[in-house]
Amino acid sequence: MSCLVRVRSSRTASARPVRRIAVAVFTVAMAATLGACGSSGGTGSTTQHGPATATLADTNPVPIGSAPHPVLPVTVHSFDGSSVTVTDASRIVAVDQYGTLAQTVWALGLGANLVGRSTAAAFPAAKDVPSVAGGSGSINVEAVAAQRPTVFLTDTVSATPTIRDQLKALGITVVYFDPDRTLAGVGPQIQAVAAALGVPQAGTALAQRTQHEIDAATAAVPKQNPAPKIAFLYLRSTAITMMAGPKFGSHALITALGGTDAGEAAGITEPFVPITSESMISANPDAFLVMSDGLQSIGGADGLAKVPGVAQTNAGKNKRVIDMADSVLLSFGPNTGRILAALSHALYGTHPA
Known part of the structure; x- marks a missing residue:
């Protein structure tokens, strides 16, 4: 039965x-x-x-500690092949079709700086953060701009070439990440997000904690x-x-x-x-x-x-x-x-x- x-x-x-x-x-x-x-x-x-x-x-992603203080500016390698300089992480928009980037921002302790997400980032703590993209990662550029982001985190699938051109024309600082999701890539992506936000030590700690939990499970x-x-x-x-x-x-x-x-x-x-x-x-x-x-x-x-x-x-x-x-x-x-x-x-x- x-x-x-x-x-x-x-x-x-x-x-x-x-x-x-x-x-x-x-x-x-x-x-x-x-x-x-x-x-x-x-x-x-x-x-x-x-x-x-x-x-x-x-x-809800569990923050690795109290809110870290970003050390900026930093110049990082973006997954689209460009080098991007981030000067301010006070207003972060994070969009991808799995909600991973917003979860990572939150777990790094920067949840208070998150001003935009996709509907895929459906964890309760972020319910009051405005949605600027659909669950599939489809980005509403006008909604992104309305949040006046100091940095926009996304990937090269969620942001189509047309969207990328529009974001560039608006002068928004965008860091692109690998759209693939693998078990081996969890730690490196956490550290890449942390590096772009000027909190590498929090990124190392979060990546280590996450890997420990993966190994234990x-x-x-x-x-x-x-x-x-x-x-x-x-x-x-x-x-x-x-x-x-x-x-x-x-x-x-x-x-x-x-x-x-x-x-x-x-x-x-x-x-x-x-x-x-x-x-x-x-x-x-x-x-x-x-x-x-x-x-x-x-x-x-x-x-x-x-x-x-x-x-x-x-x-x-x-x-x-x-x-x-x-x-x-x-x-x-x-x-x-x-x-x-x-x-x-x-x-x-x-x-x-």
Whole structure:
């Protein structure tokens, strides 16, 4: 008998990494509490039945200390290839499609300086910070300018070439960051943001704390032999159902959870491919990892079972679906260690340290 565990965090806004995934669609298609529901023994087996929602009790990034005093000016290397001199960090706008940059600013202790964010930065502490971009990172240049930022932090996907030209014409100081989200990139990106804001010591401390939490969460993952095969699915109604491969950030999460990326095992080499019966049955995952809004958009676990090939997989037969809020799951920022612990609990039924 299957059961449903659905525990939500307090915020309602969610990140939708649509733009980058849409690129993958066109490229390829033309291509709880932390909760787990299963056997009462809590053996850690992913063959337990039923969906589970992984949540954080508090999604607010924890500041590394009291507010630091930026030492400026600083000249940093921007990801767009330019050198940028930052002279003032008193009014910071931070926008990306995962909310990572705003989370990092907050965790560095500079939350009081944050005057603009994307809706993806949905943690409660930032609820009164004006939104200047949609969940997909789509930037409203007029809204950015209205906040009179002394520095604007974004990435080279959220800011299209046209947006970059508009920001430059307005004379806004912009530092661009790597749009890719990987486990290995969490610490370096924290330090890059801290360097741009003139608080490198806070950045080093935050990166070290975050890495310690990631290491602890990874070490606590139950060892399974064989490793469970986990497929990350991107779902946006029945019209968009895709499975990720090793080039997407979910691969790092799956590996850290002691799993095998089912997409990679099935031979997927692109970030995403449209789901077909053949690809799904070939992947034959033991569990699915999805974003909560995506799962809801197709009718939950019952709706997922109707996607071609799903019912024939081990995960489909056992309804093993692990979902997590869109704005949390792929953020790869200061909360990453806690995110991994929450996912491990939902997947294996373990209790976070």
